[in-house]
Amino acid sequence: MQRLWAFDEFEARLRACESRYHIHHRFNLRLNRGELQPFQVRAWVANRYYYQVAIPRKDAAIISNCPDRDERRRWVLRILDHDGRDAYDGDDAGGIEAWGRLAQAVGLDPEDLRTHRHVQPGVRFAVDAYVNFARQRPWEEAAISSLTEMFAPKIHADRLAAWPTLYPWIAADGLGYFRSRIPLATRDVEHGLEVARSWCTTRARQERAIAILNFKLDILWSMLDAIERGFPDDMPEAQRP
Incomplete structure (x- = not known):
């Protein structure tokens, strides 16, 4: 039987998966270098909206499979x-409304956004696969898939730093x-790592967690492939668009 990795080593292995994060995808690199035309920025926003509106459904699926009341109260x-x-406005409006404001700022037609007119089949397939994974797998596995959030602050910070200069036509708000x-x-991420620590009590589960994280990274990468x-x-x- 293979030894259990110490949690520090296990976490380091999870974080090493960042090399496959979609921050490194060619389309994202072009986006953050200001190389995309306005219609391509709008296309990215429209397709990512399909992912945004699926996130609460994914999280509801996790909760539906979770027997632990305290965990459900945190995950909700x-x-x-x-x-x-x-x-549906102000600071408590939520991420979907905030993404809608981004869509407005880049010039997307609200009806096109709502009806997912510009969403590519590959994006639909990837996002739906992610939601189905959360529905069908143990809640701990689905929770671990959300650990791609470890890598998200960097990608958000890059956009905040670069976009006002590279895309001045996008309203700052x-x-x-x-x-x-x-x-x-x-x-x-703090919560997700707690779940990983408590669930991954064997080397096999630790390796399963890394495979799950890579699956989620494939989802995000495939979305950009389809958009590109x-x-x-x-x-x-x-x-x-």
């Missing part, structure tokens, strides 16, 4: 973070989503 905060609290997610991601293919630089004007 993630649903509220995205679906919002009380009114549309970038609030990225700003709000940095502290929330830090909180969520669906919206090439020479896309005909009439077909552009």
Whole structure:
């Protein structure tokens, strides 16, 4: 039987998966270098919206499989973070509304956003696969898949730093989503690592956790693959978002 990794080593191995995070994808690199045309930025926002609205459903699936009341009470905060609290405006509006403000800032038609008109089949497939994974697997496994949040603050900070200069046509108040997610991601990672520590009591489970994290990284990478293919630089004007 292989030895159990000490938690520090296990966490380091989880964090080493960052090399496969979509921050390194060619489309994201171009996005953060200011190399994309406005229609491609709009396409990215429209397709990522499909992911944003799926996150609360994924988290609800995790809760539905979780028998621990205390864990459910902690995890439900993630649903509220995205679906919002009380009114649909202001600081408590939630991540979906914040993403909607980003969509407005880049010039997307609200009806196109709501109906997912520009969402690519590959994005639908990847996101739906992620939600189905959360529905079908033990809640601890689905919780561990959310540990891609370990890598999220960097990608959000990069956008906040670069976009105002590279994409001055995007209204600054549309970038609030990225700003709000940095502290929330830090909180969520702390909880996710607690789940990983308590569930991964064998080397086999530790290796399973790494495989799960890589699965989620594949989901995010595949989404950018589909967006990149669906919206090439020479896309005909009439077909552009």
